[in-house]
Amino acid sequence: MILIAGLGNPGSKYEHTRHNAGFDTIDQLAARHGIEITKSERKALSGQGVIEGQRVILIKPQTFMNLSGEAVGDFASFYKLDPATQVVIFSDDVELDCGRIRIRKKGSAGGHNGLKNIIEHLGTDQFVRIRVGVGKLAPHGDMVSHVLGRMSPDDRKLFEEASIHACEACELIIKGDVDAAMNKYNGKAVV
16 A cells, blocks of 8 residues: 655645645546545545555645644554655645656655654655645745745646646656656656
C-alpha cells in the first residue's frame, strides 16, 4: 500500500488558496482514478483504490496545515508503512513559480510547516514530496496573506497544468520510478 497525502487547510474559506495546492492536486489524482476521498478517519478524509496496479490510500489531513503530520504519521503507523518507499506528499511551494513542480526523495522541510510536522511525526525526512509551485511572494509582501490568498486566473491555469504533471509524476512514483519522475518533471515549466 502507498499513502498519498495532499496538504491543505480544511473548510470552505481555504478552498483553492495557494496553501491548499496539495488538496487540489490530490483531488485531481483521485478524479483521474475514480477514488472518492470522503471517509473521515485518523484526523483526515480518506479514500482507497488502485493506481498503477498498487493499492493506495489518499488522504487530506483535517488538522490544519501545521499539524499535518498527526494524520500522516497515524496512517503510516497503522498500515506499517516505510516512509521512504510508501509515503508521497503533495504540497504547495512558494519558492516555485506557478506551472512548475519539484520532486524530492528526502530532505528538509524548506520552511514549510506542514512538511516540518510530517518529518517530526514520521521521525524521518526520507519520504517523497511533490511540491507544486503557487508563485513567489512579492517583495515586502505578507507570507500569511500570500499563502491564504488565491491565485490570479492566469496563475491558476498554470497551477492546474502543473497539478496534472504532479499527478503524472505520482503515477510514475507509484510504479517505483522516482528517478524517472524527477528527471521528467523537475525544472520543467508548463508550456
